[in-house]
Amino acid sequence: MSTEPDPPEHEAPTGPATPETGPSETEPTPAETAEDTGVAEVTETGESTADTEAAAPAVDTPPGEPAEPAADARAEGEEGQVSEAQAELAAQKVERERIERRKAERQGTVEAGGKLSGKAADLLAAVRAVEGGAKPAATVFADPEPAPRRPAAQEPVRRPQPAPALARQGPAPETVEAVRRVLTGAGAPESLAPQVAAVLGEGAGETLAEDPWQLLRVPGVRPEQADGFARALLGPDCAPDDERRARAVTVWLLEQAALAGHTALELPALTTALGRQGVRDADAAVQSTLAEGEALVFQDALDEPGATKPADASAEGEEGEDEARPVRVLVGLERYALAEESLADGLARVATSPAEDAPARWEQAAAGASGGAAELIRAVAGHGLVLHTGGEAARAEPAALLAAARSLGLRAVAACHTPDGRRRFAALLKEPGEDVVTVAGLLAGAEGPGRDADGALALDLLILPDTPQLDVESAAVLVESLPDGARLVLGGDPALLWSAGPGRVFADLLAARVCPQIASRTPDPGPLGELTSGIGVGELNQVEAPGKELVIVPVRDAGEAVHRTVQLVADSVPRAFGIPPEQTVVITPGHGGAAGTRALNAALKERLNPGPGRFGGFDPGDRIAYTPAPGRAVPGQVVGADADGLHLSCADTAVVVPKERVEQSVRHGWALTAHQAAGGRWPAAVVVLPGDAAQALSRPWVYTAFGCAERHLSVVHGVEQALPRAVAEVGPKPRTTRLPALLRAQVPAAG
Numbered sequence: 001m002s003t004e005p006d007p008p009e010h011e012a013p014t015g016p017a018t019p020e021t022g023p024s025e026t027e028p029t030p031a032e033t034a035e036d037t038g039v040a041e042v043t044e045t046g047e048s049t050a051d052t053e054a055a056a057p058a059v060d061t062p063p064g065e066p067a068e069p070a071a072d073a074r075a076e077g078e079e080g081q082v083s084e085a086q087a088e089l090a091a092q093k094v095e096r097e098r099i100e101r102r103k104a105e106r107q108g109t110v111e112a113g114g115k116l117s118g119k120a121a122d123l124l125a126a127v128r129a130v131e132g133g134a135k136p137a138a139t140v141f142a143d144p145e146p147a148p149r150r151p152a153a154q155e156p157v158r159r160p161q162p163a164p165a166l167a168r169q170g171p172a173p174e175t176v177e178a179v180r181r182v183l184t185g186a187g188a189p190e191s192l193a194p195q196v197a198a199v200l201g202e203g204a205g206e207t208l209a210e211d212p213w214q215l216l217r218v219p220g221v222r223p224e225q226a227d228g229f230a231r232a233l234l235g236p237d238c239a240p241d242d243e244r245r246a247r248a249v250t251v252w253l254l255e256q257a258a259l260a261g262h263t264a265l266e267l268p269a270l271t272t273a274l275g276r277q278g279v280r281d282a283d284a285a286v287q288s289t290l291a292e293g294e295a296l297v298f299q300d301a302l303d304e305p306g307a308t309k310p311a312d313a314s315a316e317g318e319e320g321e322d323e324a325r326p327v328r329v330l331v332g333l334e335r336y337a338l339a340e341e342s343l344a345d346g347l348a349r350v351a352t353s354p355a356e357d358a359p360a361r362w363e364q365a366a367a368g369a370s371g372g373a374a375e376l377i378r379a380v381a382g383h384g385l386v387l388h389t390g391g392e393a394a395r396a397e398p399a400a401l402l403a404a405a406r407s408l409g410l411r412a413v414a415a416c417h418t419p420d421g422r423r424r425f426a427a428l429l430k431e432p433g434e435d436v437v438t439v440a441g442l443l444a445g446a447e448g449p450g451r452d453a454d455g456a457l458a459l460d461l462l463i464l465p466d467t468p469q470l471d472v473e474s475a476a477v478l479v480e481s482l483p484d485g486a487r488l489v490l491g492g493d494p495a496l497l498w499s500a501g502p503g504r505v506f507a508d509l510l511a512a513r514v515c516p517q518i519a520s521r522t523p524d525p526g527p528l529g530e531l532t533s534g535i536g537v538g539e540l541n542q543v544e545a546p547g548k549e550l551v552i553v554p555v556r557d558a559g560e561a562v563h564r565t566v567q568l569v570a571d572s573v574p575r576a577f578g579i580p581p582e583q584t585v586v587i588t589p590g591h592g593g594a595a596g597t598r599a600l601n602a603a604l605k606e607r608l609n610p611g612p613g614r615f616g617g618f619d620p621g622d623r624i625a626y627t628p629a630p631g632r633a634v635p636g637q638v639v640g641a642d643a644d645g646l647h648l649s650c651a652d653t654a655v656v657v658p659k660e661r662v663e664q665s666v667r668h669g670w671a672l673t674a675h676q677a678a679g680g681r682w683p684a685a686v687v688v689l690p691g692d693a694a695q696a697l698s699r700p701w702v703y704t705a706f707g708c709a710e711r712h713l714s715v716v717h718g719v720e721q722a723l724p725r726a727v728a729e730v731g732p733k734p735r736t737t738r739l740p741a742l743l744r745a746q747v748p749a750a751g
Helices: 069-078 084-107 118-132 165-169 173-185 190-200 204-210 212-217 223-237 243-259 267-276 282-291 334-351 359-367 371-382 393-407 419-426 439-444 472-480 505-512 526-536 558-577 597-608 659-665 691-696 699-706 722-729 739-746
Strands: 296-301 327-332 385-389 412-416 436-438 461-464 487-492 517-519 550-554 584-587 623-629 632-642 645-650 653-657 666-668 682-689 709-717
Touching (some): 118 223, 173 204, 190 204, 190 212, 212 223, 223 243, 243 267, 334 472, 334 487, 334 739, 359 371, 371 385, 371 487, 385 393, 393 419, 393 461, 393 487, 412 439, 419 436, 436 439, 439 472, 505 739, 526 550, 558 584, 558 597, 558 709, 653 659, 699 722
Parallel strands (some): 385 487, 412 436, 461 487, 550 709, 584 682
Antiparallel strands (some): 296 327, 623 632, 623 666, 645 653
């Protein structure tokens, strides 16, 4: 293992487990969208510890700026050395400075909503932060973390989730206008009208006027903001125990749970969270929400002793077995509950479908393969559903399966999560063809064989090499699209971060053990493969890196981390390895903070592609991360802009993003979070770990980030022993899902 390839300020070489750095000088930064689970940590009071960008000014004076004159005047007054006249002069001086600042602000560009102040400005900022990806919606179902060193009104990272179809089509103008009148009547920003109308749909104005807490359905709005809107709209009729508020907060909490990856919540967890949000009768709130059809309740049988029995349990069966069987009571939103049940039904159908192909032909194909590939082919020959696990090198085995299916004349497709994954998978085939596609292209009909007369995919075999990145809704749509008799191979690396959206499909399937599981024994090669293999089992090992494949760059604080990162990307890595900056990815734990993606992207843009950002903050040549669909970030580059929108080049494909969608779906992409980078590979990766990132680290996060490097990995290291501790002790955060129980109820356990 080596130090930085060619740094001006050289540090002594150290392994990742034991870099010697000074104490952290910065405050805690976020867990991601990202990012061991893609969501930020939130304290029990609902205050996020994820994003270090405070909404209120810090107590300390920023470096290089003089202290406020008022502060000086107060200090002198406390010492008794200021006369009344002097105090008056000091006050006048402060007032003159305030006037000058206001004049200067008015000379600059004023954006919509810029004149708002107080709660209206906070509400607009919260929604814009989520819409633009700058800050995520708050979640309340992540494990609490220690409070940050400096209190700040922060927003955690919002997890991507499918947007309503109405939001994509755009609400009717008359609906937007009706909502605008309601918003302005209560002092809320009128610029929120399109978002509110998109979420609430036709009749949104009447809905909002009758139930102001429906504002909570807009991403980024928190209960305290909806409460303020309700008080302004309803006046004396607004009461804290209003049944409408209780229902809206219940639905909001279930949405926050989905952002944290849960598809449902156990009833005690939900009622406890309701109590923290000021709902006095939590049980009545849940019952009201269920009665209105805004949520569903489930009772899932458990094998573990000590689970809660249902209140209406009856002695069914001859010996009362059902009464004694433990269950857990869950509450969930309909969309995720139905998706999970649909996924379980579809997987059960695939797993129990009879194999129609001649075994002799499959055995002949297996004989032409070797090792894990032959084992996988034989498993697929006799089963409709097969799981395949392994790292990057193990992808050669499902590639061999695809080639074998070709030789048998079967209609087979490998669907990867991203264009980069498709490129890497196709490179494993001797004759790449149109049978390697992306998931989005397959479902849209733009790639692959299309659909048959019944609307099912015209396939005999579907291979998904990136299953860990699929959320429950995406997985359900794919499985529902398979025809009867088709085979399904779900592959991927179980050590990676789970999906950005709700569910943990691959992990649940592995836990359910309802189908054959083929574990590849093909390790990733080289020093980086050795490093990530150790991380996968909880060990951060020292590895020999004679070609400087791994470099540790110790830093003292976030400012130095940003400086050294820019130096690595722009100078050191290109000079030492011949890897240009556009082929190097920077990965950091979160979007906010002094060394988050926003700060790093700003510094990298200034160095690599400076410009005024005249196209909505972007210039031609900027590297970007484009989000064509929730949960899927595609790297690309800005080509230009015109009246049609922002022109991008993503995976050699021309993309035009309408100007009204740029803020929501495009952001600079020199630096990414681990969830944004998950499943991608770059010739070089720079992983930034400033001292205040310690709370965001986990084994899946480190494994995912380090695994993005193909040839070279630089670790900008300031977390001291937090890195080996995270690898050894911090696993993935639990998610409450129903898939294993649903599968076990329908499919016999695999032997």
